[in-house]
Amino acid sequence: MNAIIAVSLLLTAASPKEEVSKPLKTVVNSVRYGKDLIALKNFAGDEQGKLLCGDAWAKGTDAQRAEFQKLFLELFGKMAFPKIRDSFKNLDTVLYDEPTLEGDKAKISSTILINHPMKKQELKVTYDLVKAKAGYQVVDVTVKGGSSMLTDIRDDQVQPLIKEGGWDGLLKAMRDKSAELKDVQLK
Secondary structure: OHHHHHHHHHHHOOOHHHHHHHHHHHHHHHHHOOOHHHHHOOEOHHHHHHHHHOOHHHHOOHHHHHHHHHHHHHHHHHHHHHHHHHHHHHEEEEEEOOOEEEOOEEEEEEEEEEEOOOOEEEEEEEEEEEEEOOEEEEEEEEEOOOOEHHHHHHHHHHHHHHHHHHHHHHHHHHHHHHHHOOOOOOO
């Protein structure tokens, strides 16, 4: 009987590709269909904060880091998701490659096919993920031919704000931007 249970568990266990691509599929479909809050649950806010804030991350208080994560995900959802959703109106399919696993980190590439009536488009996208208790979560996204999403945000926005005003200046700027976007609702 134990052998039957073991074989059954092996047959139902997710492959690394399925395990790593699952949160990505959730993000794509959630953003596509306006379920932003579900999409945001699949992002690794702590890891993103470390990458965005660099050395300042460890110097922040628990409260500052928690507020940063909350504000960053909120702002990201309000600013990026509407643009992505517009692109996904003509989403045809997303094909995932086999992931590269290293400890609790994973990297997986995909090809996103957009079938717009005026122009077909093929995007090559690479995702960096980290394994959490509930499964993998998205840390960063890179579209082929460009830099990573977080690298641009870090270099153009977060680091200059930290350099200029420390944690207080960074969080104030994020609160101000959140207030500016108060009419944009995450669903």
